[in-house]
Amino acid sequence: MSRDELRQALAARTEEVAAVVEALETEAFSRGSAEQWSPAHHLDHLTRSHKVLAMALSMPRDRFGWGTRPVGTPGQAYDALRNEYLRRLREQGVKATGRFVPEPHGAPHEQLDQYRQSVDLLTHHLMAYVNEAELDTATLPHPVLGELSVRELLLFTLYHNEHHLRGLTAQEPL
Template sequence: MSVPQAPHTREELLQALNQMQGELGTYFRKLPGDVFTRGSAEAWSPSHHLHHLTLSNAPVAKALQISRDRLGRRSGGRPSRSFLDIRDGYRDALAGGAKASGRYVPDPQGDQAALVQEYLDATAAVRTALAGWTDADLDRFALTHPVLGELSVREMLLFTLYHNQHHLGGVKASLGQA
């Protein structure tokens, strides 16, 4: 996936999220049905990866829709980290044994078209909700990531971009397409 090396502004994030949504939607829609579902809870199929992304993207959209006065403020006053910093932090967490748990463990139900549409809807909801944010508020407010801890809203969006890229790369690698 070709996410810009350093999306940062709200506009750049919107553009990168749109590009990501289109690329993943097209890729998963075009997979042969038997390939899309080949896998298990231990060795995820492409459908597991896609459902996991839907489960991960939907709470981000909901969080962006919460009134700002109900969101936490960032602690420490540090600037938001970059896309590459977030990527590296997540890779370190994975190397340390982090993995999906709880509500983020996929259990894909439905046909391929329905699962792709659920993903597209969840990702579009992130973009729609983001449109109501200012660049300053992306750094001012915090969300909690289950593995990475407190992130600015901007950092959570950067994580969302990388997380989608990471899973697409994992699917392609498992199918010998990397």
């Protein structure tokens, strides 16, 4: 996916998440715990994840664990990233830690506003890239998947939103 396609896909996924949240009753939105996440937990976790990536993208390349990958190094596709993430969740029992642990607060519309703002911030920093090559050569550490290119991180972000969308709709346990 190109930079513009990533932006458009993230906007579309954001609207999918927003539609689910807007359809929830306030009680259902907040019903859950640290062990069994509520929709509020899922939304807060996504918001936190977006903000961390946006912050990383906004920093100079000599900070925040930035690395480089040789030009022409093939990146992982969406399906490969998704499958590896799900494998690690299954085999290693990976759970959110540190700044990614949700602490939801506020009404559903307030949390949804914060979620949308986090996507806007991420999109703003994504669009600051002036060429496609930097999306493949600049790398950052992912807490579960290790070193990924910025493009791979954005593909993962698309999947991560889809993954937690299932939690919002309780389609399957995460």
